[in-house]
Amino acid sequence: MIKTTYAKxxxxxKTGNEVMAEAMRQIAPDVVAAYPITPATEIVQIFSQFVAxxxxxxxxxxxxxxxxxxxxxxGACAAGARTMTGTSSQGLALMWEMLYIAAGLRLPLVxxxxxxALSAPINIHGDQSDTMGARDAGWxxxxxxxxQEAYDNMVQSTRIAEKLQLPTxxxxxxxIISHCMEVVEILPDEDVKKFAGEFKPERYLLDIKRPYTLxxxxxxxxxxxxxxxxxxxxxxxxxVILEVAQDFYKTFGRKYDLYxxxxxxxxxxALVIIGSAAGTAKVVVDDLRSKGVKAGLIKIRVFRPFxxxxxxxxxxxxxxxxxxxxxxxxxxxxxxxxTDVTAALYSNANAGLPLPKxxxxxxxxxxxxxxxxxxxxxxARLEKIKAGGPIGPVVEYINVRK
Amino acid sequence: MKxxxxxxxxxxxPVGDILEAGTAVAFKTGAWRSIRPVWNAQKCIQCMICWxxxxxxxxxxxxxxxxxxNYDHCKGCGICAVECPKKVCAITMEAEKK
Amino acid sequence: xxxxxxxxxxxxxxxxxxLLFAEAALATGKYIQAFPExxxxxxxxxxxxxxxxxxxPITLHCGLHEPSFVVILDPTLMDSVPVTxxxxxxxxxxxNTSFSAATIATRLGINASQVFVVNASQIAQDTIGMDIPxxxxxxxxxxxxxxxxxxxxxxxxxxxxxxxxxxxxxxxxGNLESIKRAFNEVKNV
Numbered sequence: 059m060i061k062t063t064y065a066k067x068x069x070x071x072k073t074g075n076e077v078m079a080e081a082m083r084q085i086a087p088d089v090v091a092a093y094p095i096t097p098a099t100e101i102v103q104i105f106s107q108f109v110a111x112x113x114x115x116x117x118x119x120x121x122x123x124x125x126x127x128x129x130x131x132x133g134a135c136a137a138g139a140r141t142m143t144g145t146s147s148q149g150l151a152l153m154w155e156m157l158y159i160a161a162g163l164r165l166p167l168v169x170x171x172x173x174x175a176l177s178a179p180i181n182i183h184g185d186q187s188d189t190m191g192a193r194d195a196g197w198x199x200x201x202x203x204x205x206q207e208a209y210d211n212m213v214q215s216t217r218i219a220e221k222l223q224l225p226t227x228x229x230x231x232x233x234i235i236s237h238c239m240e241v242v243e244i245l246p247d248e249d250v251k252k253f254a255g256e257f258k259p260e261r262y263l264l265d266i267k268r269p270y271t272l273x274x275x276x277x278x279x280x281x282x283x284x285x286x287x288x289x290x291x292x293x294x295x296x297x298v299i300l301e302v303a304q305d306f307y308k309t310f311g312r313k314y315d316l317y318x319x320x321x322x323x324x325x326x327x328a329l330v331i332i333g334s335a336a337g338t339a340k341v342v343v344d345d346l347r348s349k350g351v352k353a354g355l356i357k358i359r360v361f362r363p364f365x366x367x368x369x370x371x372x373x374x375x376x377x378x379x380x381x382x383x384x385x386x387x388x389x390x391x392x393x394x395x396x397t398d399v400t401a402a403l404y405s406n407a408n409a410g411l412p413l414p415k416x417x418x419x420x421x422x423x424x425x426x427x428x429x430x431x432x433x434x435x436x437x438a439r440l441e442k443i444k445a446g447g448p449i450g451p452v453v454e455y456i457n458v459r460k
Numbered sequence: 461m462k463x464x465x466x467x468x469x470x471x472x473x474p475v476g477d478i479l480e481a482g483t484a485v486a487f488k489t490g491a492w493r494s495i496r497p498v499w500n501a502q503k504c505i506q507c508m509i510c511w512x513x514x515x516x517x518x519x520x521x522x523x524x525x526x527x528x529x530n531y532d533h534c535k536g537c538g539i540c541a542v543e544c545p546k547k548v549c550a551i552t553m554e555a556e557k558k
Numbered sequence: 559x560x561x562x563x564x565x566x567x568x569x570x571x572x573x574x575x576x577l578l579f580a581e582a583a584l585a586t587g588k589y590i591q592a593f594p595e596x597x598x599x600x601x602x603x604x605x606x607x608x609x610x611x612x613x614x615p616i617t618l619h620c621g622l623h624e625p626s627f628v629v630i631l632d633p634t635l636m637d638s639v640p641v642t643x644x645x646x647x648x649x650x651x652x653x654n655t656s657f658s659a660a661t662i663a664t665r666l667g668i669n670a671s672q673v674f675v676v677n678a679s680q681i682a683q684d685t686i687g688m689d690i691p692x693x694x695x696x697x698x699x700x701x702x703x704x705x706x707x708x709x710x711x712x713x714x715x716x717x718x719x720x721x722x723x724x725x726x727x728x729x730x731x732g733n734l735e736s737i738k739r740a741f742n743e744v745k746n747v
Binding site for chain 1 (some may be wrong): 592622
Binding site for chain 1 (some may be wrong): 465468469472473474475476477478479481483495538
């Protein structure tokens with residue numbers, strides 16, 4: 059039998075969507091307002107079944123669109139309710155203006171986002187264009203490699219959000235994780251409940267003894283101060299995220315950081331990657347290591363706030379880096395993760411620290427597969443660059459018929 | 461001359477675009493007025509139309525009767541004088557004598 | 559690691575079979591993955607689903623292109639779908655058919671030693687009363703793989719079906735019987 063890391067944990071075979079809904083049931087938020095969209099539909103469907111079966115006392119609000127879902131969540135959270143929702147792709151896009159409002163009002167909502175490509179052309183499969191587009195909305199963004207991470211990140215989510223008063227999205231790759239049945243260790247209900255604690259907002263609208271105005275207009279004289287508060291909260295988020303991860307490790311035995319370092323101790327060439335493809339790439343890293351190649355991998359877990367300082371320090375030790383982006387920014391100059399990684403590295407340049415050579419790969423758009431051969435191809439190029447070969451195009455698109 | 465208002469810093473501001481409720485009472489918009497309504501108790505028929513119409517809730521009502529005008533908050537818009545029935549004409553606008 | 563590809567038609571339960579199989583393999587202590595190929599999900603359209611079974615945690619999240627086992631729920635698919643695509647050199651194909659392994663091997667253009675046949679549709683008719691070949695094919699697959707414990711698989715499937723068919727005990731018995739029969743009847747000749 060497969061052993062659990064937590065003595066009271068239970069090993070089950072479940073899909074990403076099932077375990078995300080499970081974590082939501084265990085946290086038992088006061089309100090969930092949601093609208094179904096592939097591939098996040100199951101989260102909403104399973105959770106509403108939990109409500110219908112009386113397994114969770116949540117008020118479930120079935121709304122007519124994602125814009126309404128986020129609006130209802132904002133209202134509920136402002137009223138003082140612990141609030142969660144889930145969406146994907148076009149659904150997240152429809153929430154756009156409300157995302158900024160949730161962040162601006164500093165409402166600690168939690169949203170499960172199943173990463174899916176954005177239309178057009180219409181496509182239901184996994185890439186990270188949706189949440190990458192929302193990266194500047196003022197939300198904490200935590201990405202998951204597999205179902206276990208999706209579950210564990212959900213369990214940690216409310217505490218992070220509520221401590222920072224920042225809305226938080228937990229993501230996994232559409233279909234690849236959301237619909238893939240894997241081995242997941244589920245924690246006991248009461249232990250998750252205890253870990254999540256109670257939502258005790260300092261101020262809430264239904265507190266009739268201390269009424270207040272929320273969301274009033276700010277002009278040139280105050281808007282900037284409020285936005286600075288948001289920037290400051292993001293700046294202070296890293297220690298809080300680490301503190302929650304540390305407590306999760308102490309309580310349940312699974313370790314989480316801002317990013318995972320895989321074979322990085324003496325690595326010379328490495329990938330920086332987000333999400334499910336990291337797991338595939340790890341197999342290639344293992345293979346290369348067995349052949350004496352000093353390959354490594356950094357898997358970003360926390361993308362917002364971006365762990366720039368830590369990452370730059372770790373990347374300084376490398377010779378060549380490939381940043382793997384499962385989204386494009388259509389800037390003509392590299393994709394979102396690449397621009398953040400290279401910006402972070404520039405602080406090394408300012409500090410006179412060594413700089414690795416960096417290339418960008420856009421991969422897997424619309425769920426296009428990326429397999430072992432593709433990662434071998436990437437590492438082979440990094441090795442050539444390391445040996446003094448030409449860098450070639452800085453931004454490459456891999457496994458696409460050009 | 462009035463001293464310049466202290467603007468709160470990001471640290472001093474409550475988090476999340478929060479303002480205390482009922483702060484309009486402390487904000488004296490009466491200083492914006494260039495003409496003022498003058499209410500005549502003898503002519504007033506207590507129809508309450510001015511009370512309904514005033515955008516700044518500056519018609520003072522006690523025990524269901526109009527008793528005067530709150531000059532701390534009245535901006536001198538003149539709606540009350542216009543809405544007061546023509547036959548009654550209990551409110552007239554006069555220039556601020558300052 | 560064992561990689562398995564299921565071929566079926568929309569509605570035949572290829573996805574369910576992969577999920578059931580994964581859960582049963584987990585019950586016998588293996589690490590598992592089960593994922594369907596999502597596309598045109600219409601009744602009758604050719605569909606695929608996949609399993610990975612391993613003694614160590616599985617981190618692969620790419621598509622599965624080189625299966626060591628291919629399970630064909632509907633023999634008519636052999637004419638319209640490249641069912642042996644990517645099949646490992648010594649890979650095995652298990653087909654729901656009344657024909658012999660040799661006949662199927664000729665049709666597929668592979669060695670007869672790679673082909674296993676079982677009349678899963680007939681077994682399903684006899685035991686469940688409907689042509690739902692996915693559960694009997696589970697039994698056939700367990701036999702051909704050889705490293706999984708049949709009793710563990712039966713126990714887990716029973717548990718799973720009990721949750722789904724609380725009010726239809728005859729469905730549970732029929733399904734379990736179909737797994738056992740296919741396990742015993744699948745053959746390489």
